[in-house]
Every structure is written in C-alpha cells, then in structure tokens.
Amino acid sequence: MASDPKHFVFDDVIKHNKTKDCWLVIDGKVYDVTPFMEDHPGGDEVLLAATGKDATDDFEDVGHSDDARGMMHKYYIGEVDKATVPKKRAYVKPADSNYNHDKTSEFVIKILQFIVPLVILGLAFVVRSYTKEKSA
Template sequence: MAKLSKLYTMQEAAQHNTNEDCWVVIDGKVYDVSAYLDEHPGGDDVLLSATGKDATEEFEDAGHSKSARELMEKFCIGELDESSQAIPELKIVSKKQAADSSKKIVELTKQHWVVPVAVVGLSVVVGFLYFRKK
C-alpha cells in the first residue's frame, strides 16, 4: 500500500519560519527541519532564510552530498500542492491611466534634474582643477 502524502500550500509552509518551527520546500516536497536546525552544517540561518519560497535552487547550488539527500527524507512531511499556486491577478490599465502615469514620470524627471547636473558640474570642476595643477 502506497504511503499517502499530505499536500501543503506555499502559504502554509511559509508560516513555519521560526527556530522552533521551520519548514522548507525543496523539489516539490515539504520538510519540517525544526529538529535539524542546530545540526545543519551551514547554520540555522541558512534554513530559516529558505522558508516561504521554493528553496530548490539554493539547495542544488550548495552541492549537497548523497548522504545529505538521504538524511533529508527523514524530515519530509508532505508535498507542495502545485494546484494552489496563486496566479497573479492581471491589472487592466486604460490608455488614460497609462498616459497619466507617464506624465507623472516626466514631471518627476523635470523636478529632479538638478542632482545629476550638479554631480556632472562638480566632476568637471574637480577635473579641471586637477589637470590645471599638473
């Protein structure tokens, strides 16, 4: 009989992000590594920083050994529910709204032109004084 695996959402896994209760998601599986935090060779902060996101890439980049991969199976508590991944809501912007936002950008650019001009001007003066002394 196959072992039934519990499904967790990324939001559920992200809620477990403390030293006492730490879950990480790697390769579609959810691991409760709370008991392993003190023993992790990279330190507990590495595992704590992996909560709330898919940490597969970080795990693979670290070059974990075969024995580390076997050890992590001991901490597996379920799988990530891929069907519950939030699809970002598209924001519909009218042409008028787009034009208004581009006008705001132009206005901000006009208001803050002084800083780059001052930096360039100061650079020219310093360069001129430097080469004049030579």
C-alpha cells in the first residue's frame, strides 16, 4: 500500500462503473480493478455488480482465497471517506450498456421473446376454437 494514501469521497468512486474503468470499495479501501476485469474468475459482471456500493459484504460472502486477498494490494489506489458511503444502495445500472444485472442469458431472453408470443397466439386460437364449438 502507498505510504500516503489518496482519499476519495464515495460520489467520485461510483463514477467508475464501466468495464474499462471499474473501482470498488472494500473495507474502506478503494481498488481500481479495471486491469483485472477480463481475468476475474467470476467474470466482469460480478465486479460491475459491486460498483456503486460498499462491496465488502459481497467480497466476504464469496470466501476469497488468501491468494485473491494477496492480489488486492496491486489494485489499491486509496481510501474512501466512510462518512460519504451510504448505508443502503439504490440499484444503479453500470454504465456498460450490455451489462445484464440479473444474469439472464441473452440466448434465453431471445428465445423467450420468440416463444412467449407464439404461446399466447396458440392459447388464443385454442380458446377461440373451443368457444366456437360450444356455441355451435
């Protein structure tokens, strides 16, 4: 860690929420994880989902290895003023437009966009046929 760490307010940290510019707050420390985005074993989506909040709980809940914890020092860029970090976080969509916050596969979304209207049309046809038979 640097001998004289830089200090950030939370509002400045949360602006870095893109794949090409991603900062995280963990235990009051600010990390620029941009160079690690492609190499993160959980994928860049995990890191992007941790922006805009104190990601300490997210980091701890995963149970990172000692090796992962040891890597953190190279991404450390300073400290966050803890008084500026909100207790609760409203969802803020990361700036990357292709980010899929609910982790739904794009393939699944496309399939559903195709199948759901067909199912609705099929049901409408069945109901219409059934009601015609009843009235005849």
